[in-house]
Amino acid sequence: MAFDSIYRIAGSSMNAQTVRLNTVASNLANADSAAAKAEDVYQARKPVFAAVYNNDQLTRGVGMGGAHVQVLDVVTAGREPVRRFDPDNPLADDQGYVFYADIDQIEEMTDMMSATRSFETSVEVLNRLKSMQQGLLKLGES
Amino acid sequence: MSIRIDDVVGVHGRALELRMQRSEILAANLANEDTPGFLARDIDFAGEMQRLDPQQRFAASSAELKYRVPTQPSQDGNSVELSVEQAAFSKNAMDFQTSLTFLSMKFRGLKQAIEGR
Numbered sequence: 001m002a003f004d005s006i007y008r009i010a011g012s013s014m015n016a017q018t019v020r021l022n023t024v025a026s027n028l029a030n031a032d033s034a035a036a037k038a039e040d041v042y043q044a045r046k047p048v049f050a051a052v053y054n055n056d057q058l059t060r061g062v063g064m065g066g067a068h069v070q071v072l073d074v075v076t077a078g079r080e081p082v083r084r085f086d087p088d089n090p091l092a093d094d095q096g097y098v099f100y101a102d103i104d105q106i107e108e109m110t111d112m113m114s115a116t117r118s119f120e121t122s123v124e125v126l127n128r129l130k131s132m133q134q135g136l137l138k139l140g141e142s
Numbered sequence: 143m144s145i146r147i148d149d150v151v152g153v154h155g156r157a158l159e160l161r162m163q164r165s166e167i168l169a170a171n172l173a174n175e176d177t178p179g180f181l182a183r184d185i186d187f188a189g190e191m192q193r194l195d196p197q198q199r200f201a202a203s204s205a206e207l208k209y210r211v212p213t214q215p216s217q218d219g220n221s222v223e224l225s226v227e228q229a230a231f232s233k234n235a236m237d238f239q240t241s242l243t244f245l246s247m248k249f250r251g252l253k254q255a256i257e258g259r
Contacts, residue, residue: 013173049177067170128235135242
């Protein structure tokens with residue numbers, strides 16, 4: 001049946017979007033983490049998505065054309081840390097500077113909205129699928 | 143005169159099969175909404191139904207996949223448009239239910255004929 005592969009596709013999408021939401025939460029939480037050295041600054045994390053095609057045409061004949069999402073890796077964005085003058089900070093160096101991660105909070109918020117939308121889409125797909133399957137099971141009843 | 147179940151089911155069997163395949167492909171499009179370089183695909187439902195051999199209700203070959211032409215292409219090469227895919231998925235699910243309803247009605251008719259009511 002094609003149903004189980006659709007469940008897997010929607011599940012993989014939800015999983016990928018959860019990873020994405022996780023990185024967003026991590027980035028936002030660490031937006032104000034200071035560090036004494038440029039190397040110690042928190043780096044913004046971004047997930048890398050890839051499509052994996054279900055190539056089971058040979059074995060089953062049905063369920064072709066599907067592609068689920070795989071989180072290939074979570075990479076650090078590699079942006080330059082921001083140097084800020086803050087002599088009162090206990091982490092400040094002899095010139096009174098501390099380092100902060102260069103995190104664009106607006107970008108993270110929009111990323112969060114996009115991830116939430118995609119997650120909700122997958123939930124909707126699952127709901128639809130459930131009613132399709134229930135309809136099929138009721139076929140022939142009365 | 144005997145009742146042939148194939149004649150009763152008619153094209154609805156193949157229609158259900160195609161709807162099912164299509165929902166998988168549309169689900170894949172929706173799942174890969176944020177995957178860079180992913181090209182949205184779809185089945186030409188009417189074309190596939192016309193290709194159907196009247197003698198053979200369940201096609202041996204699987205449906206041909208076509209690529210969707212996006213209305214607004216994006217920079218990262220992804221051609222999935224959420225609104226288009228969501229609408230297509232909803233419509234496909236509704237059409238699936240319609241085919242099911244048709245089949246249900248056919249079976250009910252058969253039952254009535256058998257029971258003689």
